[in-house]
Amino acid sequence: MKILNRLSALLAAAVATCTLAIPARAEVTLQVTYLAQHVELPPVLSNLDVPPDDLGLAGARLALKDNLTTGKFLKHNYALDEIQVEIGGDLLSAARQALAASPYLIIDAPAADLLAVADLPEAANALIFNASAPDDTLRDAECRANVLHTLPSRAMRADALMQFAQSRRWTDLAMITGGHDSDRTLAAALDRSARKFGMKITARKDWIFDADMRRNASQEVPLFTQDMGDYDLLLIADETNDFGRYLAYNTWLPRPVAGTEGLVPTAWSPVVEQWGAAQLQSRFSDLAGRDMAPRDYAAWAALRVLGEAVTRTNSAIPATLRDFILSDAFELAGFKGRTLSFRHWNGQLRQPIPLVTERAVVAQAPLPGFLHQRNEMDSLGIDAPESKCTAFQ
Amino acid sequence: MKRLLPVLLLTASPLVAEEIWVTNEKDDTVSVIDLSTMEVTRTIPTGERPRGITFSHDYSRVYICASDSDTVQVMDPVTGEILHDLPSGEDPEQFVLHPNDRHLYIANEDDAITTVVDTESRTVIAQIDVGIEPEGMAVSPDGKIAITTSETTNMAHWIDTETRELFANTLVDARPRHAEFVKGGTELWVSAEIGGTITVFNTATQTEKGKIHFEVKGVHPDRVQPVGFELTGDEKTAFVALGPSNHLAVVNADTYEVEDYILVGRRVWHMAFNTDKSLLFTTNGISGDVTVVDVAKRKPIKTIKVGRFPWGAALRPTSN
Numbered sequence: 001m002k003i004l005n006r007l008s009a010l011l012a013a014a015v016a017t018c019t020l021a022i023p024a025r026a027e028v029t030l031q032v033t034y035l036a037q038h039v040e041l042p043p044v045l046s047n048l049d050v051p052p053d054d055l056g057l058a059g060a061r062l063a064l065k066d067n068l069t070t071g072k073f074l075k076h077n078y079a080l081d082e083i084q085v086e087i088g089g090d091l092l093s094a095a096r097q098a099l100a101a102s103p104y105l106i107i108d109a110p111a112a113d114l115l116a117v118a119d120l121p122e123a124a125n126a127l128i129f130n131a132s133a134p135d136d137t138l139r140d141a142e143c144r145a146n147v148l149h150t151l152p153s154r155a156m157r158a159d160a161l162m163q164f165a166q167s168r169r170w171t172d173l174a175m176i177t178g179g180h181d182s183d184r185t186l187a188a189a190l191d192r193s194a195r196k197f198g199m200k201i202t203a204r205k206d207w208i209f210d211a212d213m214r215r216n217a218s219q220e221v222p223l224f225t226q227d228m229g230d231y232d233l234l235l236i237a238d239e240t241n242d243f244g245r246y247l248a249y250n251t252w253l254p255r256p257v258a259g260t261e262g263l264v265p266t267a268w269s270p271v272v273e274q275w276g277a278a279q280l281q282s283r284f285s286d287l288a289g290r291d292m293a294p295r296d297y298a299a300w301a302a303l304r305v306l307g308e309a310v311t312r313t314n315s316a317i318p319a320t321l322r323d324f325i326l327s328d329a330f331e332l333a334g335f336k337g338r339t340l341s342f343r344h345w346n347g348q349l350r351q352p353i354p355l356v357t358e359r360a361v362v363a364q365a366p367l368p369g370f371l372h373q374r375n376e377m378d379s380l381g382i383d384a385p386e387s388k389c390t391a392f393q
Numbered sequence: 394m395k396r397l398l399p400v401l402l403l404t405a406s407p408l409v410a411e412e413i414w415v416t417n418e419k420d421d422t423v424s425v426i427d428l429s430t431m432e433v434t435r436t437i438p439t440g441e442r443p444r445g446i447t448f449s450h451d452y453s454r455v456y457i458c459a460s461d462s463d464t465v466q467v468m469d470p471v472t473g474e475i476l477h478d479l480p481s482g483e484d485p486e487q488f489v490l491h492p493n494d495r496h497l498y499i500a501n502e503d504d505a506i507t508t509v510v511d512t513e514s515r516t517v518i519a520q521i522d523v524g525i526e527p528e529g530m531a532v533s534p535d536g537k538i539a540i541t542t543s544e545t546t547n548m549a550h551w552i553d554t555e556t557r558e559l560f561a562n563t564l565v566d567a568r569p570r571h572a573e574f575v576k577g578g579t580e581l582w583v584s585a586e587i588g589g590t591i592t593v594f595n596t597a598t599q600t601e602k603g604k605i606h607f608e609v610k611g612v613h614p615d616r617v618q619p620v621g622f623e624l625t626g627d628e629k630t631a632f633v634a635l636g637p638s639n640h641l642a643v644v645n646a647d648t649y650e651v652e653d654y655i656l657v658g659r660r661v662w663h664m665a666f667n668t669d670k671s672l673l674f675t676t677n678g679i680s681g682d683v684t685v686v687d688v689a690k691r692k693p694i695k696t697i698k699v700g701r702f703p704w705g706a707a708l709r710p711t712s713n
Contacts, residue, residue, distance in 0.1 A: 069505055069525050070546040073562035276544060276568070279502060279526050311547070311564065333545065333568040333587040337637070338615040376613055 029077040030067075030316045032303060033098035034060045035117070036084050037091045037109035042180060044242040045213055056108045056131055057082060058288035059296030063303030065287070067310075076310050080303070096122050103127055103318045106302045108295070111135040111142075118144040127318045129302035132295050136189065139346045140382055143389035148325065148347040150305065151298035152267050154186055156381035158193035160265040160353035160365030161235075161258055163379070166197045167367050170232035174203040175259075176225075176247065178238040187237040190259065201235070203228035213246040221250035228252070235259040262357065265365065268297030269356040275337040301334060301349060308332050326392075337364070338377065346389040350377040411667050412709045413674045414470075415683060416443035416457060417700025423457065424683075424699035425709075426674070428667055431685065431695055437473040440466050445487040445530075446705040449512075450494045455707070456512070458485040458499070465499065465510065470709055480517050482508035487705075489530040489539070491554065498539045498552070500527035507541045507550070509557060519557040523550045529583065531572040533596065542569035542583055549583050549592075551599060561599040565592045570620045571663075575646065576628055584619040586636060591619055593649065603649045605633075610654075612638045621663035625688060626670045632686070634661040634675060641675060643691055653691050657684035665706035676703035 034057055041051065052058070060080060067078040083098055085091045091109065095117040098105060103126040107114050111133045118128055123146055130138060130149045138144075139153050165173065173194055177187040187204075194201050205228065209220065225234070225247075234251055236259040238244035244261030256262060270281060270291035284292040284300075292300075309321040309330070324330055326344045334340040336352040343350055353365045366376040378384075411428040421443060425435040440459025443466075448455050454476065457466045465479040465488065481488075482501035485508070489498050496518070499508045507527055509519040524546025531540040532554070539552040542565070549572060551561035566588020573582050580602065581594040591605040607617045618636035624646060625631075631644040637660050643653035658677025661684070665674050673686040676699075683703060685695040 066525055066545055070548070073524065073546070073548060073550070073559075074564075276526065279544075282503060283525075308547075331567050331588060333547075339567065339587045339589075376615070 027075045027077060028310055028314060028316045029079065030104065030306060030310050031079045031081065031102040032060075032064075032104040032106060032306060033081040033083060033102055034106045034108065034299070035091075035095060035098055036082075036107075037089075037113050038085060038087050039110060040087055042240050042242070044240055046241075046245060049241060052288075052290055052293075054288060055293060056295040056299040058284070058290075059131075059292065059298065059300035060106055060303050062284050062287050062296075063300040063307065066283075066300075066304060067307035070307060070311055074311060074314075076314075078303075078307065078310075092116060092120065095120060099123055099126055104306060105129065106131050106299055108132040108299070111138050114138065114147070115142060115144070118147050125318055127306075127322055129299075129305070131298040131302050135185070136382060139348050139387075139389065141388040143346050143391050145347075145391040148302075148305070148342060148349070150301040150349045151295065152351060152353060153348065153381050154189035155193065156348075156351075157265040157267075157353055158186070158189040159196065159380040160355060161190070161263070162193040162197045162199065163365045163367045163370050164263070164265075164355050164363050165233055165258070166199060167363075167369065168232075170256075171199045172231045173199055173201045173233050173235055174205075174225075174228045174231035174255075175201050175235040175237060176205050176207055178207050178240070178242060178244075180240060182239040183237045186239055186260070187235075190235055190237060202231055207238070207243050209243070213243055217246035217250050221247055222252045225250075226252040231255060233258055236261045263355055263362055264357070265353050265355050267294035267351070267353070268292060269294070269354060269361070271356050271358070271360055272336070272354050274361070275335050276333075277335040280335045301332065301340070304334075305330075305332055305349070341375075343378070343384070345384045345387055345392050346382075347392060348381065350375060350380075352377060353380060410711045412711055413665055413667070413683070414446055414448075414455065414707045414709055415674075415676055415699050415703045416446045416705040417681075418442055418444055418678070418702040418704040420700035420702070421459075422700050424703070426683065426697055426699070428672070431697060433697065433699060435473060436700065437468070439468075439475075440464060440478075444704045445485070446707045447488065447490050448707055448709055449490070452709055452711075454512075455709070456488065456490070456497060458488055458705075460484050460486055460502070465497065467512070477515065479510050479512060479515055480508075481510060482506055482517070482520065486528055487530050489532045491532050491539070492534065492536040496554075498530055498532060498541070500530050500541055502526050502528060505543070507539075507552065521550075521552055521557060521559065523559070524548050524562075529570055529572040531574055531581065533574045533578040535578060538574075538578075538596070540572045540574075540581060540583075542572050544568050544570065544586075547585070547588075549581065549594070563594065563599055563601075566590045571622060573622065573624070575624050575631075582622065582631075584622060584633065586618040586620055589614060589617050589619065591622065591633065591644075605644055605649045605651070607633070607635060607642050607651060609635065609638045609640050609642075612640070620661075621676075623664050623666060623673070625666075632664060632673055632688075634664055636660055636662065637679075639677075641673075641686065655686060655691055655693060657686070657693055658682050658696065662703070663705050665708050667708060668710050674706055676706050678702045678704065 440462030442461040445458035484503035524543025526544035529542035566585035568587035659679035
């Protein structure tokens, strides 16, 4: 045993000497951990949509391949560790273990868990990417200097939808909200956004049915929506996709639906094909055997952001990469027709938001005419002057 | 047609009859514009999603990248018949014909590969690993260097055409789209769509020599996206297609300063000159047309409707 130890020490010394012999244009290796906290998903009425096991993760795997291809021309190497924490598992000890190996984390976890990881003493100098939590508080009062967000916030998506409604002059809105906390949070985001763009939600209802709507939506929904008065567009806040699908074509008045159903503002969708997106979609489906979802896109963007920063700075030091990523020099080609960059006041990736149906992109926000003094994309979401985020100052 | 020619020859450019061939990406056709009438006289079916287009040196054959058919088609430009298909690797997007008139260097967009095809033996003679989503292709006038640009890797890959290996990889700004050797091959220009620039390289050292920036009044910088470009005969002026800004930039090729902007159709992509380079024809993807630009006056003079999503353009002088 002792001999073996000594042998390995000798070997290590030999390896070290070899490493020293390599000239200064050193190889850069960036190791990133994809850390996922599994969560209980509430039951939904329909069995049509089964969430894939590799949601998000598959996007990171694609970005790893993309980074490696670029890296081989520059002697930059990338590695991706995948850690999955089961429901009720110890996320923080998994996070400590990951942070001991590398300061770069992509986190797929609810907001509270994300904050717990970001606030670990071990994470003080880490660079963490939020690729799954849409909560506005994470970009606002609860922002953290070591957390960047590649998934758009609810406010960004709500603003995208409201810009569209405004540009169509659909200014009288009605809304039906589900019973989950996330539904109410989305409803609040839609409310805020409607006011921001000078519109009002004239009628609101909470979804109260506990029956199976697959059988009786055509009888119940017309009655349920009969007393909502007149409106141009019916908003649906149903983040778990539980009941929303049964509302379209069943409303008392013939009106389009939007929000989580019908016309959906989203980070990404399989129907996005312009701006070279078709290539990203086909690379993804070749790798994952399914369509690319918004969270896949967010995880892909996170690792590509790091890849782009390593490519341009020739460094794997967290502070160097963070400074570059938040600077004006940073630009990511994100297949959405505009240069993606970060909001320096809260670490959110600014990005266009496609408004999609199941079959087509209807429009993409920011819509023409919604101007902004810095960047039109900043007309989406909570802007610097109203931001309560101070961690980036 | 023949009956008309003598009359037209008096009014239009004398001696040469010319055509501009435009690939229509979403129609699977080529539109042929007769320059004496400035009208589309033929619409020829191609393979799926035609993009890159170029003629053999004697104009007896036209090569067309049929991207979704995974082939390069060889067409007789007189009859419009497909003579044969060339093996091209998957998803050929753009290509360049080597000065030897024989080897095609093809960017395989989905495969991160550049394929070299011998058009005579109709075989693949080399495949070279490049970055992700290769697109822009160029070859130096002396034939010694071929360039592939990769859209997601953001590089120009320099290929030694003798060994068919990479000898340099140079970073450019985000999403490079098009490359051209200019000034006798002493400079390489690479446009970057998302970066919004053209990087000028010194060919001898593969180092950056300059950068061209664009700024269209009233258009957000994000929408100013340089793609295709061409230089005038004296190589003093470059015309650069700026994509969704719907403008061409007129660039002084010596100072790298932009002198003018010309409004053309929507999502202007690539372009081709007529023989004496007095007229420029731009493909406008979203508006589905071609803008004719008077090069000397720097003014658009006509719009010609073609198919859906026109992409590539190439000149064919026709003897009459």
